Amino acid sequence: MKPTPSQRRRGPRAALLALVLCSLLVPLAFIFDRAPSGYVTTDERRRQEVFVPSFVHVEPSKGGGGGAVDPVPVHGVIQEKKISNGTAAVLQRHEQTGRNSSGVSAKPKVPPVPRTEPPKAVNESTQRTSEVSNARKRRGAKADEVENAKACQLEFGSYCLWSTEHKVIMKDSVVKRLKDQLFVARSYYPSIAKLQGQEVLTQEMKQNIQDHERVLSASAVDADLPSFINKKIEQMEHTIARAKSCTVECHNVVRKLRQILDMTDDEAHFHMKQSAFLYNLGAQTLPKTHHCFSMRLTLEYFKSPSLDSDVSLARKFKTPNHRHYVILSKNVLAASVVINSTVISSKEPGNNVFHILTDVQNFYGMKYWFARNSYKKAAIHVVNYEGMILEKLPKFSPRELYLSEEFRVLIRSTERPTEQTRMEYLSLFSHSHFFIPEIFKDLKKVVVLDDDVVIQRDLSFLWNLDMGDKVNGAVEFCGVRLGQVRNLLGKTKYDPKSCAWMSGVNVINLDKWRKHKVTENYLMLLKQLVKNNDEVSLREAAFSLSLLSFQHLIYPLDKKLTLSGLGYDYGIDPEVARSSASLHYNGNMKPWLELGIPDYKKYWRRFLTREDRFMDECNVNP
Known part of the structure; x- marks a missing residue:
């Protein structure tokens, strides 16, 4: 039986209708898709946009690894700022993504299940699985530590090496507990203050927060804490428990905790920058004791009679047959150690001639120092570089x-x-x-x-x-x-x-x-x-x-x-x-x-x- 003309027209209409319906549903599927892989893909693409343009790709060669180099002087180059900002942006995005994924999830309350002893094979299997999981966690934590160390060294230079070596392990558990209680109380306080009928709890929480802040402002270690601190901790625990029993909007508490976390991260980064600045200042500045030493030598030079070298030493300065060393220095003790170590290690110290190029500020102090100290008959020639x-x-x-x-x-x-x-x-x-x-x-x-x-x-x-x-x-x-x-x-x-x-x-x-x-x-x-x-x-x-x-x-x-x-x-x-x-x-x-x-x-x-x-x-x- 042949289809009628109306039936023949109905087939293309149905196909066209299905096509239109699919074209509407597919974008909606992408819009409502909240899978974690979508965040990872976006984050990786942003990371490429930050890192890749900062480096020039070089084809690998036999002698050196294929990579790109950005030389960055200690004194600061524009490229260092670009790299540091890019790294900080990526880390900030990564941390923000982690907080979003952890902050949204909330576990529902489930009634307890009766405990039963599992079979031995199940115990062994579970133990092996937990060992593998723990090993993976340790490897992941180690990788994170290495990556954080690289990012820190990239932004703060060798200060990170020094701070890691001199890192102080926090042993003051009571102070840490006080800070944790203070963070939790601060996160609940705005929500509790808005509830009607909770004026007493609000006032009590405010008072406990002020007491904790006052104690922490005066005590940085457990040894400095007052004797009544255990009573303050118990009062805060009781107040926090009462606050948790109140019906509050959880997203407000979560948002407040995130704000406190961001403020803490910013504060830690600020102190890191401040410490790195002081470290670089101490590394590039002559210590006060060394400055005093140089000034005293300069003063004694002008108070002493003529210290010009004799004719035999002056002749050595221009004789090519001797072994001539050239040292550029503004530090008397540093130049002295170089000369002393070279002379002591030399088999013929009397054949050595040292030419010290220094600036006009340290010229007279160096002349006085090397004129009153002998180095196994080695000739010392102090030259005013700026005058030359x-x-x-x-x-x-x-x-x-x-x-x-x-x-x-x-x-x-x-x-x-x-x-x-x-x-x-x-x-x-x-x-x-x-x-x-x-x-x-x-x-x-x-x-x-x-x-x-x-x-x-x-x-x-x-x-x-x-x-x-x-x-x-x-x-x-x-x-x-x-x-x-x-x-x-x-x-x-x-x-x-x-x-x-x-x-x-x-x-x-x-x-x-x-x-x-x-x-x-x-x-x-x-x-x-x-x-x-x-x-x-x-x-x-x-x-x-x-x-x-x-x-x-x-x-x-x-x-x-x-x-x-x-x-x-x-x-x-x-x-x-x-x-x-x-x-x-x-x-x-x-x-x-x-x-x-x-x-x-x-x-x-x-x-x-x-x-x-x-x-x-x-x-x-x-």
Whole structure:
């Protein structure tokens, strides 16, 4: 039987109606879908938007890991602020998502079920399941700790390493209980205050909150708590129990708890920033005792008769046959330890000549100190760097003495941003290093030592090195390659596979330096890379200027020559430190500061001259 025309038209109408109905239902399904996976997907997409644009993707090479590098100086770079803000935003979103998911869920009250003993097999299975679950929780907690440590170090630098090492375990359980009670009471108080007929409970809760606040303002530990504190705790427990028995809107209490939690997080972050600022201030500021010591030496210099060196020592300063060391320093004790450790470790101390480049403020104090202390017949030459530059290079704008610059470098892969993040610390030449050939025109080869270095072996073999056509003998650091920092090197040509290098102990061939015109190339790059002549821009530019000026001119020294990281790394083996030829305290935790790492200070202290009346009068005890 053939269908009628009306029946033939009814089929397409039904299909069209079904299609329209599906088109309406599908969007509604997405709108009302509240699955947790939707939040995770959104959060991951936002995380990519925060992290990925901050880093430049670099193809992996054989020599170094594929990643991107944002070098960040200790003194602060704009990129550091971008990274820190991005990290904070992601963490804040993640915490907010966690609070939403935990705050909405509420467990209904269920009547108790009669307890029965399960079979033995069920017990064993349950035990194995709980062990696996606990192991997963421990691994998850450990991963969270590592991620939090990376985020903290990214924002606050080496302060996080120091604070972790000096973390104080809270033992005051009563104070913690008081704070917990105070948080709960504050969350219930707004809801209780709105209820009619609960004026007495409201007044009682208000009084208990004020009493807790008064006690906590005067007591930070259990030992400072008053004798009647147990009575106050019982009263608060009773008040909170009465508040919980009242019929209140739970979402108001939850919202209040979230507000208190946010305020607590903000307060903790504020104190973290404040502590990090004070830590950096203490790391970069000369202690009061050291300042007193320098001023006393300067005063004694002008009170004493002439301290000019004799003719024989002055002749040594310009004789190329001797072993010449160059030290840039503004710290008398630091320079003294470098010289004393080098002389004691040397087989021929009388053949050593030390040239100390310092600023005009510390020039006279250093001259007085090294004139009244002898170092096994080694010649000490104190040079006023600022006066020398003003005399020989009057057109050069940065006349201030700059010490070796230290940079904090973040290395992160764009493919796995949370697992392959590492922080490295680089120490490079400053602007002042590039004028050593102009200051010492009569010398052919020198060894440049940072003032945070301790020498433990004889370094005479460095003068026998045949560096060929190379200029700078340095320990290479292939954890950072030039291709990974190309966004900071400008348009200058360079080999992307070249490794970075470290200052600390550097052999400089001055003849090859002059032949390759390293100083002239440095001045040309300085004009290209530095637009503003302010101090911050100059110190930031030292990273790229040091790497580009010595392009293809680095002679790699043995890595065993210098052990770096004693100013920030707590994980160095004492046996390795004891057997190294030289120790480099690069980082914020210098050995002459109270912030210095105690386990490594002893290698620096044993070369310190202690029998001096000025150190006793100024209470210098590093």
